[in-house]
Amino acid sequence: MSATLIFENAAVRYGARQVLNDISLQFEAGAVTGIVGPNGAGKTTLLRAALGLLPLASGTVRVLNKPLAMWPRGALARAVAYLPQGGEAKWPMLAREVVMLGRLPHRPAFAAPQATDDRAVSEALARCDAGAFAERRMDELSAGERTRVLFARALATGAPVLLADEPAAFLDPAHQLRLMDLLREEARRGTTVAVTLHDLPLAARHCDEIVVLQEGRVAADGAPDIALSDEALARVFGVAALRVPDPGGGRDALASFRRV
Amino acid sequence: MRTAAATGTEPRVDDTVALGRASIGEARGTRVAVALAALALGFACWSFLLGPYDLSPRALFTGVLDGQGVAGVIAQQIRFPRAALALVIGAALGGSGAALQGLFCNPLASPDVTGVTSTAGLGAVLALYFGLAAIHPAILPAFAIAGALATAGILYLLSRRGAGVVALILAGVAIASFATALTALALSFSANPYAMSEMVLWMMGSLKDRTLDDLAYALPLVAVGLALLMTAARGLDALTLGEDAAKSLGVDVASVRGRVIVGVALATGAATAVAGSIGFVGLVVPHLLRPFCGYRPAQLIVPSAIGGAALVAAADVAVRLIAPDGQLLLGVVTAMLGAPFFLWLILKMKREP
Numbered sequence: 102m103s104a105t106l107i108f109e110n111a112a113v114r115y116g117a118r119q120v121l122n123d124i125s126l127q128f129e130a131g132a133v134t135g136i137v138g139p140n141g142a143g144k145t146t147l148l149r150a151a152l153g154l155l156p157l158a159s160g161t162v163r164v165l166n167k168p169l170a171m172w173p174r175g176a177l178a179r180a181v182a183y184l185p186q187g188g189e190a191k192w193p194m195l196a197r198e199v200v201m202l203g204r205l206p207h208r209p210a211f212a213a214p215q216a217t218d219d220r221a222v223s224e225a226l227a228r229c230d231a232g233a234f235a236e237r238r239m240d241e242l243s244a245g246e247r248t249r250v251l252f253a254r255a256l257a258t259g260a261p262v263l264l265a266d267e268p269a270a271f272l273d274p275a276h277q278l279r280l281m282d283l284l285r286e287e288a289r290r291g292t293t294v295a296v297t298l299h300d301l302p303l304a305a306r307h308c309d310e311i312v313v314l315q316e317g318r319v320a321a322d323g324a325p326d327i328a329l330s331d332e333a334l335a336r337v338f339g340v341a342a343l344r345v346p347d348p349g350g351g352r353d354a355l356a357s358f359r360r361v
Numbered sequence: 362m363r364t365a366a367a368t369g370t371e372p373r374v375d376d377t378v379a380l381g382r383a384s385i386g387e388a389r390g391t392r393v394a395v396a397l398a399a400l401a402l403g404f405a406c407w408s409f410l411l412g413p414y415d416l417s418p419r420a421l422f423t424g425v426l427d428g429q430g431v432a433g434v435i436a437q438q439i440r441f442p443r444a445a446l447a448l449v450i451g452a453a454l455g456g457s458g459a460a461l462q463g464l465f466c467n468p469l470a471s472p473d474v475t476g477v478t479s480t481a482g483l484g485a486v487l488a489l490y491f492g493l494a495a496i497h498p499a500i501l502p503a504f505a506i507a508g509a510l511a512t513a514g515i516l517y518l519l520s521r522r523g524a525g526v527v528a529l530i531l532a533g534v535a536i537a538s539f540a541t542a543l544t545a546l547a548l549s550f551s552a553n554p555y556a557m558s559e560m561v562l563w564m565m566g567s568l569k570d571r572t573l574d575d576l577a578y579a580l581p582l583v584a585v586g587l588a589l590l591m592t593a594a595r596g597l598d599a600l601t602l603g604e605d606a607a608k609s610l611g612v613d614v615a616s617v618r619g620r621v622i623v624g625v626a627l628a629t630g631a632a633t634a635v636a637g638s639i640g641f642v643g644l645v646v647p648h649l650l651r652p653f654c655g656y657r658p659a660q661l662i663v664p665s666a667i668g669g670a671a672l673v674a675a676a677d678v679a680v681r682l683i684a685p686d687g688q689l690l691l692g693v694v695t696a697m698l699g700a701p702f703f704l705w706l707i708l709k710m711k712r713e714p
Contacts, residue, residue, distance in 0.1 A: 152609050178611030185605045191466040192601050192656040205599055206611045210592075238656070254602070258610075 105130045105293040106151055106181075106262055111160035113143075113150050113317075120146050122317045124160070128295050128310075130261070133281075133288045135308030136297045137329075139338060142314040144297040145186060148264045151295070152183050164262060178206035182260035186267045186297075188251050193240035196250040200225055200235075203257030225257035226250075229283065245276050252280070256287065263287055265296045269303060281307035301338075302355040305329050313337055325352060335361050393653040394664040397671050401448055404674035408444040409436075411681050442576045443568050447677045448670040449576070450568070450636050453583040453628035454478075455669020456662050458643025459650075460590040463597035463658030464621045465520060468651075468706065469530055471644035472629040476536030477512045478640070481626075481633035482563045483540040483547070484508025490551035502578055506630030512536050513622040565692035566637035568677050579635045586628030587666055593620040594659035601658065639692050641699020642669050648706065 104127035113121040121143050128134050136144050149155045151162055153169045162169045164180055172180070182203070190199045203225065204218040214222075226232045229249040239247055252268060265284070269277045281303065288294045288309070298304040304311060304325070311328035313321040321333040334340055340358040347354055409425075410418050416432050424432035425441050458471040472478045488494045488504035512533075519532055544563060548556040596617030599607035607614050632639075646668040647661055654660040676694040683689055 149605065152605075154605055154608055174613060175611040178609060181609065183606060183609035185603060185609075188603055188606055190601050191603070192651075192658065194601065194656045198655060198657060199601075202599055202602060202610065205595065210595065251602075 103130050104128060105165050106295065107161075107163040107166075108147075108151075109161045109163070111150060111162055112158040113146055113155050114158040119158075120317050121150060124317075124319060126312060126319060126322065128262075128293050130293045131288050131291050132309040133284050133294045133296065133307065134310040134312060135304035135325075136295060136312045136314060137299075137301060137304050138314035138320070141316075143317040144314055145266055146317075147314065148183070148266050148295065148297060151262075151264060152181055153177065175206055178260075179258065180260055181262040181264060182255045182258040184252060184255040184263075184265040184268055187270070189247070190239045190251070193238045195235070196231060196237055196239060196242065196246075197222060197226065197235040199239060199250055200231075200253045200257050203254040206258060221257050221259055222253075225253040228256060228286070229253040230279070245272060248272060248276075252283070256283075261291070262293045263295070265294070267297050267299060269298055269300060277303060301329065301334075301342075301358075305355050306352060329355070334358075390654045390660055390664060393650065394667055397664065397667045401451070401667060401671035401674055404671060404678055405444040405448050407678050408447060408674055408681075409440045411678060412440055413685065413687070438573065439570075442571050442573050443677070444674070445576050446568055446571050446579060446635055447674040449579050449583050450632040450639065451642060451670035451673030452666040453579075453586065453632040453669070454639060454642040454673070455646040456587045456590055456666035457625040457629045458669070459647035459658070459661045459665035460593065460597065460621045461625055461643070462647050463600070463661065464593075464618060465516075465529060466600065467529070468648050469644070469703075469710070471641075471647075472509075472625060473537075473638060473640040473642075474530060474644055474703070475512065475516055475533035476540060477509045477516075477625065477629050478633050478638035479537040479540035479544075480508035480512040481505040481630045482508070482638045483544045484630070485634045485637075486544050486547050486563055490547055490553060498574065498578060502582055502631050502634040505634035506582070506626050508540070509630035509633070510623070510626035512540075513626050517618060517622050562690065563637040565690035565696075566633075566639035567690045567692070568636050569687055571635060575635045579631045582631035583628045586624045586626070586631065587662075589620050589624030589627065590662055593617045593624065594662055597621070597658035637692065639673065640696045641703065642672055642695055644706075645699050645702050646672055648702075 106128035108124045108126040111121060111124045112119065124147065136147060138144055146155065150157060164172060164177065200222045201214060201218065204214060204221060207218065208214065223232070226235050229252050231246065231249045231253050234242055234246055239250065242250065255263060255265065269280055272280060284294050284296060285307065308325060311322065311325050312319060313328050313333060315337045320337045321328045331341060334342055339361060341361045342358055343356040344353040345356040410421060412435070414435055416435065420432040421436045421440065424430065424436035427433055428437050454472060461470040461472065461475065462468055482505070484504035484507050485501055488501045493504070494501040515536065516529060516532065519529060524532070541564060545560055548560045553559060596607065596612045596614065599610050599612045600614070600617070604614055647665040650664045650668050651661055654664055677691055679694050680689045680691050
């Protein structure tokens with residue numbers, strides 16, 4: 102395993118406010134890393150900083166061992182795919198056309214899509230179980246179906262790093278599980294997957310690594326058992342969790358919380 | 362996520378079938394564009410044949426080529442510029458409307474609704490009535506383009522600060538009223554006995570009495586403006602997903618915005634310098650053509666330019682059929698078609714938030 106996305110003492114400021122402080126993290130290829138933390142902890146900011154959408158006040162972010170500032174715009178777009186929070190297609194385009202947007206970084210200006218682009222789009226749609234409505238307009242799809250199309254858009258780029266901001270929000274439990282399976286499958290192909298999650302039990306159960314952010318700092322990180330230990334949960338979230346053993350022999354599940 | 366079994370369909374869409382449907386969609390867009398181009402040329406020819414001086418089509422067509430005699434002068438100096446300008450101006454307005462709607466992700470945006478044409482008209486009036494246009498022929502379009510650029514820039518800044526649809530439209534209304542008032546003020550101050558009628562001409566737009574010189578400066582400026590919009594097309598497609606996603610796809614969003622703003626200012630400014638502000642073309646045409654172009658902003662620009670050309674050429678024919686004495690202005694016809702359409706659009710948007 103190797104780290105493809107590295108933060109070195111990175112800091113981000115909005116005006117005078119320090120939103121990310123002294124962040125040093127390594128995201129491994131082939132692993133699903135969950136980024137959790139209370140509201141306003143800087144989860145989205147962390148992803149946006151990794152994409153170069155926000156300037157760093159200090160420190161460095163490295164993608165595939167090259168500092169972010171040295172990446173040309175187009176090459177970075179092929180290396181890092183991003184699924185923003187609550188994304189929507191603002192025009193009711195065909196689902197397939199939306200997914201084709203994920204191929205933009207691979208297409209020279211004014212060039213029509215090539216066969217490789219069409220293949221990547223079909224494959225991404227199929228992996229997200231969205232092939233059946235590929236030829237339908239976005240405004241004819243349910244919210245869950247649109248989410249899958251937008252996720253397929255991010256997959257279609259085929260980038261070695263995939264950043265997803267709250268992709269599980271507003272999904273019902275079955276779709277959440279399917280989403281985590283997809284992220285796992287993507288990681289198995291060698292992709293570095295970093296995903297912000299609101300749902301602690303989901304993160305604890307399905308991520309290989311957890312980063313806990315609190316007020317712009319890394320409060321804990323490591324395997325779920327360590328990063329989401331009773332001590333960390335109490336310190337960062339102010340809760341204690343009821344842990345339920347998995348009869349299947351997997352990790353304990355976080356079942357419910359109470360304030361401490 | 363739902364499994365394939367639950368949807369009751371095959372999980373993998375056959376590649377060839379999928380491609381077939383997508384290309385059918387594109388072919389439909391192309392067919393519509395070709396049909397509109399034929400329509401535009403048809404109306405331009407009709408416009409060429411229409412006029413107070415009764416000449417046979419044959420005399421006119423030979424006249425436009427050899428320039429001999431009365432027919433030659435009329436064909437070359439009056440009829441041809443008018444017909445060609447209708448196409449050029451319509452293309453400028455239609456293409457600009459499509460690009461602005463793409464940029465703001467909003468079907469209500471267009472050069473006239475946002476006040477861009479009004480300030481372009483103000484620029485032209487300032488240049489004309491204070492004698493500046495006499496210094497150099499480039500000054501008139503330059504002032505009109507500067508006026509268009511000012512408004513487009515203001516709207517851009519507003520949208521960057523998070524102004525929503527309603528705020529942008531209201532800002533456009535305010536800018537348009539202000540520009541109209543300033544236009545009236547400028548005309549009142551100028552030593553011009555016909556100020557009132559001139560004012561109406563600028564506000565409603567007309568292609569009457571245009572010359573080859575007008576065509577000579579409008580055509581290249583509109584062409585450059587539309588070309589600039591074309592270079593931004595892909596970026597507009599990506600902006601469908603929002604600004605952050607577009608940036609993550611390698612799109613230089615600031616550059617796309619800049620190109621759309623400057624392209625719209627060039628095309629609309631040049632068009633308005635020639636013909637005054639012709640309303641609603643930039644609003645109606647892209648909206649009607651959008652379903653034929655798969656709702657893709659990039660695919661919409663060229664068909665909208667062609668459709669705009671057809672609409673303005675048709676309106677300019679209608680103006681002369683309804684009132685052969687030349688008293689009806691072009692903008693009156695486009696507004697009569699466009700304003701009810703605008704209202705309908707707002708009502709429809711209200712129903713589907």
